[in-house]
Amino acid sequence: MFPIVEKKRLNDAVVWVKLKAPLIARKVQAGQFIMFRLDEFGERVPLTVADYDREAGTITLIFQIVGESTRQFAALEEGDSILDLVGPLGMPTEISEGTKSACVIGGGVGCAIAYPQAKQLHAKGIAVDTIAGFRSKDIVILEDEFRSCSDNLYLCTDDGSYGTKGFVTNVLQQQLESGKKYDVVIAIGPVPMMKFVCQTTKPYDLPTIVSLNPIMVDGTGMCGGCRVTVGGKIRYACVDGPDFDGHQVDFEELMRRNGTYREQEQHVCRLHREGGAQ
Numbered sequence: 001m002f003p004i005v006e007k008k009r010l011n012d013a014v015v016w017v018k019l020k021a022p023l024i025a026r027k028v029q030a031g032q033f034i035m036f037r038l039d040e041f042g043e044r045v046p047l048t049v050a051d052y053d054r055e056a057g058t059i060t061l062i063f064q065i066v067g068e069s070t071r072q073f074a075a076l077e078e079g080d081s082i083l084d085l086v087g088p089l090g091m092p093t094e095i096s097e098g099t100k101s102a103c104v105i106g107g108g109v110g111c112a113i114a115y116p117q118a119k120q121l122h123a124k125g126i127a128v129d130t131i132a133g134f135r136s137k138d139i140v141i142l143e144d145e146f147r148s149c150s151d152n153l154y155l156c157t158d159d160g161s162y163g164t165k166g167f168v169t170n171v172l173q174q175q176l177e178s179g180k181k182y183d184v185v186i187a188i189g190p191v192p193m194m195k196f197v198c199q200t201t202k203p204y205d206l207p208t209i210v211s212l213n214p215i216m217v218d219g220t221g222m223c224g225g226c227r228v229t230v231g232g233k234i235r236y237a238c239v240d241g242p243d244f245d246g247h248q249v250d251f252e253e254l255m256r257r258n259g260t261y262r263e264q265e266q267h268v269c270r271l272h273r274e275g276g277a278q
Helices: 022-027 068-075 108-123 143-148 168-177 191-204 251-258
Strands: 002-009 014-020 033-037 045-053 058-064 084-089 101-107 127-134 152-157 184-188 208-211 227-230 233-236 243-245
Touching: 014 068, 022 045, 022 058, 022 084, 033 058, 045 084, 045 108, 058 068, 058 108, 101 108, 101 168, 101 191, 108 127, 108 143, 108 184, 127 143, 127 168, 143 152, 152 168, 168 191, 184 191, 191 208, 191 251, 227 243, 227 251
Parallel strands: 101 127, 101 184, 127 152, 184 208
Antiparallel strands: 002 014, 014 058, 033 045, 033 084, 045 058, 208 243, 227 233
16 A cells, blocks of 8 residues: 655645655656556556655655546545555656756646656756746646746746746747757647647757657556557557657647547546435
């Protein structure tokens, strides 16, 4: 069992939890993920590790409440435990030797994955600009954390309620047009956002890493559900990724595959809709 040692709400739909998991905390690196299962009847759900403390033996997960498993997870409190944590899974993020400057871009809850990237780069002495985008001010997360590991933090909102009005690509384009030089861009968030970031960086021949989030079942390469096409070849996000060269990713295929179960994902249990079982 893996106990929750700390929990807080970052906004109405996003939850931050710290779990005791010493073996995972000892090995995990930025970019890797875990699979959790709440109980013996639960489904396997992948989440990227947002932070870790090797000495304390804890890992931090940040997730959005989007389905039954995350709803149940969000209902747990400090002192409660979950049954299974498997990890670390996937490949750690690889940064080319000699990298001196980077731009880390996060969109929405994808900022939970972007944060450990910015933190790791900053710890290595690499200059980090972070661009974090949200729909509106009320869902902004991790602002203080990003400020602590960024040379420059650019916050933007779709509706202009906080920071710069517009998309992360608008800010990125402005930086590149002004002559700002980056050795690498790391973009993590909704698939369309990552796609347009890659379209923005490609004319500059700017290496761009994206973290992909295809449908995933086991996380160990056996089911094939997380296959993506990168550079014209089939790759598996769980074992070959989740990081890939964004300029080589077939984003159109990824969006089609991610939409396969959209109707089922939007289903609301009648018991929950009516206020629960009597």
